[in-house]
Amino acid sequence: VPQELKNLSSLSSSIAILRSDDGLDRDAHGYSSCSPPSGGETLEAIAQEINQTVLPRLLCFRNEKQDKVALHVTARRVTDVEEISSELMPENTLMNLDKSVVVAQGQGIQALANSLDTFAARTTQLVVRRDIVKHRGSISNVGVPFAAILANRSGLTQVAQPVSPTSVASRIEAFRTEARAYMRFDVDQLVTREGDETALEKLDCFARATLTHRSSVGTPLEQNSLCAIITLQNTFVCASADNDSHFFSSDLATVSKILSQS
Amino acid sequence: MQVMDQTKLAQRLDELRRSYPGCETVVLVDLSSQMVLCTNSDHVLAQEAFDALGAKAADMFNGALSKSEVFGDHAKTGEVISQIISMNEDTAEIQVFLRSPNDPIDALCCICVAGIDLVSFIQSASDALAQIWVEAA
Numbered sequence: 001v002p003q004e005l006k007n008l009s010s011l012s013s014s015i016a017i018l019r020s021d022d023g024l025d026r027d028a029h030g031y032s033s034c035s036p037p038s039g040g041e042t043l044e045a046i047a048q049e050i051n052q053t054v055l056p057r058l059l060c061f062r063n064e065k066q067d068k069v070a071l072h073v074t075a076r077r078v079t080d081v082e083e084i085s086s087e088l089m090p091e092n093t094l095m096n097l098d099k100s101v102v103v104a105q106g107q108g109i110q111a112l113a114n115s116l117d118t119f120a121a122r123t124t125q126l127v128v129r130r131d132i133v134k135h136r137g138s139i140s141n142v143g144v145p146f147a148a149i150l151a152n153r154s155g156l157t158q159v160a161q162p163v164s165p166t167s168v169a170s171r172i173e174a175f176r177t178e179a180r181a182y183m184r185f186d187v188d189q190l191v192t193r194e195g196d197e198t199a200l201e202k203l204d205c206f207a208r209a210t211l212t213h214r215s216s217v218g219t220p221l222e223q224n225s226l227c228a229i230i231t232l233q234n235t236f237v238c239a240s241a242d243n244d245s246h247f248f249s250s251d252l253a254t255v256s257k258i259l260s261q262s
Numbered sequence: 263m264q265v266m267d268q269t270k271l272a273q274r275l276d277e278l279r280r281s282y283p284g285c286e287t288v289v290l291v292d293l294s295s296q297m298v299l300c301t302n303s304d305h306v307l308a309q310e311a312f313d314a315l316g317a318k319a320a321d322m323f324n325g326a327l328s329k330s331e332v333f334g335d336h337a338k339t340g341e342v343i344s345q346i347i348s349m350n351e352d353t354a355e356i357q358v359f360l361r362s363p364n365d366p367i368d369a370l371c372c373i374c375v376a377g378i379d380l381v382s383f384i385q386s387a388s389d390a391l392a393q394i395w396v397e398a399a
Contacts, residue, residue, distance in 0.1 A: 051353070051354075052305060054307065054308075054311050055308050055310060055311065076352065076353055077352070145352040145353075147352070148352075167351060168349070168351045202332070205330075205331060205332045206332045209327055209330035209331065209332045209333075210327060212330070213325070213326040213327045213330060222350070224350065224351035224352065225348065225349065225350045225351065226348065226349050226350075227346065227347070227348040227349075228345075228346065228347040228348070229322075229327075229343055229345075229346055230343070230344055230345040230346065230347070231333070231341045231342055231343055231344060232341075232342065232344060233341060234341065252345075252381070252384070253381065255347060255380075256347075256379075256380035256381040256384070257381075259347060259349060259356060259376075259380055260376075260377060260378060260379060260380045260381075261376075261377075
């Protein structure tokens, strides 16, 4: 057994795990079927499980060959790799599989992505167990979304990305063509200021207030997010992408139109 | 929030969500206490998830940004935050927060999938919020 897997096993034993009670039919080992179960859609099924997991869970996926992938998921993100069957990991990727996906933002994710590719290729019947992990802390925003993991695949199998994340960057472009006023900040530095001067004055106040209070819980300037704040008089939009903060003066109809595009 | 029939309240939230299959979760929150008053969801969500949604709504409507010079002087600017729509690329979901115009401590928090008709949904959600207030009066 490779040293990395031994390490994973020793870590597993220190974690108290409870089976989740979600009312699904289970086999003797606590696994339930995971739809869609057909082989070509395995990655989609895994993505669906991850994207539906908000509270900390250990998701254990198995196939008919008894291959196993166990991932710690919180807030729809993979935070840790608990276990991956050695059959799923090519020799040359074993050394790269760091247990902590969060820390291993490079090769570790790629190794995981390639293992999932292999898993999907070997799977026609997928089952899942969703365990509640007692000692894993509270909800956190750390971790890696499934789409980011798939983006790191080296291309063993060409499967369509199961998650089609709506792009904030493309919506920013759409807003820019329709907004009354637009401002862009690189950190706190104003880079772009364009549009109607009256609207820009108000937008400037909004932008600077948002940047000042961005540490506030509800102020959505986290990466790749977008937020419209609507009053009776104005609709302000703030968005964050590529480490820049974007601000728009708009209206509800435009906001609805652009955000409704899927 | 005035006292109201919990069955009617649950019925209003259920009607709203059933009218819009793209709406997965609806939560009525008391912003002053961040207390979740009623929920309706497609998914089995733990109370912590609902509480987090309520806390976010309270912070967005009543937090530091709402007290900044842009929104803080309501009488002068009329800039009271009434609706908030947010989306995150990673989760690909849209969150809609509506504050009750009749009782500003009440807010409806909704989680929707991308692609929902937001104009129509927001109108219906506003109507539901107004109806809830009428029935509580």
